[in-house]
Amino acid sequence: MDTTTQPSDAFHKGKTDGIFLPEERDELGLTTQMREDIDRRLAIAQEEIRNGQYVTLDDEFMEKFLEEARGRNADILKAIRPVQSIK
Incomplete structure (x- = not known):
């Protein structure tokens, strides 16, 4: 075989x-x-x-989540923006 x-x-x-x-x-x-x-x-x-x-993942939850995320990362975003404008 x-x-x-x-x-x-x-x-x-x-x-x-x-x-x-x-x-x-x-x-x-x-x-x-x-x-x-x-x-x-x-x-x-x-x-x-x-x-x-x-948790119900509706629009209200997502808006609140994004607002909190932006607040937590505000310093990081500010540091990145000047670098991006140089390019």
Whole structure:
């Protein structure tokens, strides 16, 4: 048997070191490991919501966040502007 007709051990053993068979994927192309990771992250997020540990990322939040960021970085921005005008 030459190498083109020999069965690959990785495919006959099933799931190995990051190699997944096509039948191990769902309709979205997610592997079992990917789906488990998504489920774990969703469970963490749901628990945070139940505990009130979340922030609504609306326009008001973003404006406040940007204002605070500009305030924190005002000195840095002032130092950069003269250098940029030289170029």
